[in-house]
Amino acid sequence: MVLQFHSWASAVEAPFWQVLTQRKMDVFKLDDSLKSIFGYYATGHQVRVPGKDATVALPARLCLGTGAFPDVLESEHASTSRAPAFTYPAPGLVKNTNTIEDFKSIDRTALFKMTVDQIWEDITSGKAVLDPSLLNKFLLLTFADLKKFKFFYWFAFPALVADPAWTAGAFQDIGSAWSQTYIQNLHVQLNRYRETYPLSQHGFFLIKESSDNSSMSTTLVARLQDWDTFYAGCNPEQIVVGFADPSSLDSNPGWPLRNFLTLLYYQWRVSKVRVLCFREVPGKQDISASKIFTVEVPSYVPLSTCPKAVGWEKNAQGKLGPRLADLAPLMDPTRLADTAVDLNLKLMRWRLLPDLQLEKVQETRCLLLGAGTLGCYVARSLLGWGIRNITLVDNAKVSFSNPVRQPLFEFEDCLEGGKDKAITAAASLRKVYPGVNAVGHTLSIPMPGHPISPQLYESVQRDVEKLEDLFQQHDVIFLLMDSRESRWLPTLLGARMKKIVINAALGFDTFLVMRHGIGQDHEYHASFGSSPLGCYFCNDVVAPTDSLSDRTLDQQCTVTRPGLSAIASAVAVEMLVSLLHHPDGMRAPADKADDEGDQEGRTQNNQVSTLGLLPHQIRGFLSRFKNLLISGQAYDRCTACSDAILEAYEKEGFGFLAKVFQDAKHLEDVTGLTQMKEQSEELNMEWDEDSDEDI
Structure with a gap:
């Protein structure tokens, strides 16, 4: 069957808008150029409905919080270190327009293509091999109405489209494919992997299935950049690629897999591989919801140009269009007054x-x-x-x-x-x-x-x-x-x-x-x-x-x-x-106008106040x-x-x-x-x- 993916759902925390407001007022001002931003996501899992023998699949959420913007003096990727525990990074670009008219008339197609081209460049240059988090790159368009505390926004999560499309075999629970001993060993090594390497490496990794899947001594997990040495002498059946899967659906992996498969296809000519959809219940050491399946393309076609891409998020009505966050009813009126009082002064x-x-x-x-x-x-x-x-x-x-x-x-x-x-x-x-x-x-x-x-x-x-x-x-x-x-x-x-x-x-x-x-x-x-x-x-x-x-x-x-x-x-x-x-x-000293026609704020003492003359x-x-x-x-x-x-x-x-x-x-x-x-x-x-x- 043709592989279907669980698309992203944006989840913007209310404090993010306050941070954006501060950046707009104090840093960006009238600068509407693209800025770096950082989101994060967790692996998917299902929750039980209280009082019923049923579960509900949670959406695959890409979140923006208070640490979304890098500090002025820190490197761009330093902001990823402020992501919550058990989450994975997604770098992005934000363009905050100055007027609602600019937001409506912005050339979305050009911005989307630019973001897609960056992802493709990271794949072909090998940069995404060294920093796999770049595969999750997203685009955010915003307009912040700071007088009414309304925020218009539109996310794009670019995903390269495979042609021909990937097909998937049957999905298996991890417990059906591997023994509990092997799963426990794998989980221990994944934890060690996350402790050893930076956060940008955590969302994508390599797994080598041991011939004896009860072995506790074999190294099972490695970085993408270690592909050649890690899989040297391995049978194709031993190769398993893993990714932190935000999806909670039984037979639909999350959106990050799309660009990951394109990277594998381009860099190592992978046209068939087993995939581990790693899903972990945060803090409970429970990865039983993880899935394993085989994915392949019917025929290998070398990639020479950037594939087509999809990824604009739909609004609450299920149509392509922006969303609106109206925070005025939710905010403390005193806090609203604080921000509004400063607005005129900062605009000056x-x-x-x-x-x-x-x-x-x-x-x-x-x-x-x-x-x-x-x-x-x-x-x-x-x-x-x-x-x-x-x-x-x-x-x-x-x-x-x-x-x-x-x-x-x-x-x-x-x-x-x-x-x-x-x-x-x-x-x-x-x-x-x-x-x-x-x-x-x-x-x-x-x-x-x-x-x-x-x-x-x-x-x-x-x-x-x-x-x-x-x-x-x-x-x-x-x-x-x-x-x-x-x-x-x-x-x-x-x-x-x-x-x-x-x-x-x-x-x-x-x-x-x-x-x-x-x-x-x-x-x-x-x-x-x-x-x-x-x-x-x-x-x-x-x-x-x-x-x-x-x-x-x-x-x-x-x-x-x-x-x-x-x-x-x-x-x-x-x-x-x-x-x-x-x-x-x-x-x-006391300033005096040089003459009655002086309109330039000059002083006789050559001392200047920012606001002009300063008389006695x-x-x-x-x-x-x-x-x-x-x-x-x-x-x-x-x-x-x-x-x-x-x-x-x-x-x-x-x-x-x-x-x-x-x-x-x-x-x-x-x-x-x-x-x-x-x-x-x-x-x-x-x-x-x-x-x-x-x-």
């Missing part, structure tokens, strides 16, 4: 910003001081950049005027006196994206010129200690508060701990966004020969004082044009991301729709970041802060501003006296 890196350091951005820990309008918008923008760790600090509660201007709050948050802003904002962030580590703290920040009563002394001290701990735990500090004096202590702590500080402040139709320098950075001065950049207070010659008392209603609220806070917040976050990409980091300060004027890039140097008498202030805080600790909270003029005394003012007044007086005499 594909074409526009190949040097984008997404991992560095995502790992940055951000502390937002202020959970009002600026704080809400900054937090949302940070989420857009994939930042996973956000902490908010505020001492206020959500009021009825907040939700329309502050996108992390809702009307229900205002009821019953209002919820704590920082805690509510953090909870809202987690609702927007469950993967974010968002935490809120209800905490007051002590301010210069705001005296503390004796009974609150310890409470304020604990607040300061808590604030110091939060600074230590974070990489970036955003100053997003309503008043000027509330920014003083965070500015001091940022300078002392050398943290990145981003400051945003609003007027009615103007805004300021700036990055602080890191205090009196003498190392910077020595390296660059110029003064380091200043902080929010470096342009002042007076200490920050109480600006919150005795205010009218319009002064109590931050009265700004509604769109201004969103603009300023976005600019603040973009400034941070640009700073993270600058080679000098926190010490990056951006002053925006919404009434004129214009931004100015300015810079300011650190001031050696600054009331927040000068050496004198940092040394006083280092020496006296909270005692120094208490003096400042009691009377902000203490800052002017420490920095020498008081003395400078007195000297200036004396000079003015002398000038006035001289003027009177002249008159």
